Amino acid sequence: SCNALFCALFLRLPSxxxxxxxxxxxxxxTKCPLAVKVLDAxxxxxxTAVQLKVSRKTEDGSWTEVAAGVTDxxxxxxxxxxxxxxxxxxxxxxxDTQAYWTAAGRTSFHEAxxxxxxxxxxxxxxxxxxxxxxxxxxxxTAVVNGAHE
Numbered sequence: 001s002c003n004a005l006f007c008a009l010f011l012r013l014p015s016x017x018x019x020x021x022x023x024x025x026x027x028x029x030t031k032c033p034l035a036v037k038v039l040d041a042x043x044x045x046x047x048t049a050v051q052l053k054v055s056r057k058t059e060d061g062s063w064t065e066v067a068a069g070v071t072d073x074x075x076x077x078x079x080x081x082x083x084x085x086x087x088x089x090x091x092x093x094x095x096d097t098q099a100y101w102t103a104a105g106r107t108s109f110h111e112a113x114x115x116x117x118x119x120x121x122x123x124x125x126x127x128x129x130x131x132x133x134x135x136x137x138x139x140x141t142a143v144v145n146g147a148h149e
Contacts, residue, residue, distance in 0.1 A: 033086040036077040041134040046075025050100045057090040088120040108135040
């Protein structure tokens with residue numbers, strides 16, 4: 001059933017957040033403070049070509065875009081933002097899910113999936129945001145680790 005598929009994919013989510021060898025992906029996670037992984041729950045596969053932007057909340061409560069990217073064939077985005085630019089604060093990652101589902105020939109409920117989070121509250125850390133998509137829902141999780149040496 002659909003629920004069984006969703007549960008199976010969601011339970012595997014932490015393991016798929018361990019990215020493939022960075023040489024294969026062209027990324028450099030040792031210095032990447034924010035990485036993204038997007039999975040398509042309908043196909044049980046990486047969600048490719050998902051556009052996203054990352055914004056930081058300003059003191060007046062508005063949002064300033066600080067990074068943008070597109071998922072690769074593994075559903076991943078590396079090197080979104082440099083260490084020096086990823087300072088303590090509140091961030092919002094916005095994923096263009098409507099464009100993704102339209103390109104897949106499906107109707108979707110959400111125009112975008114948003115993940116708002118606080119960064120570096122307990123010291124400098126690295127973040128992996130994982131997003132599991134279906135046309136009418138999405139689920140997110142985060143893997144937070146101390147900074148890599």
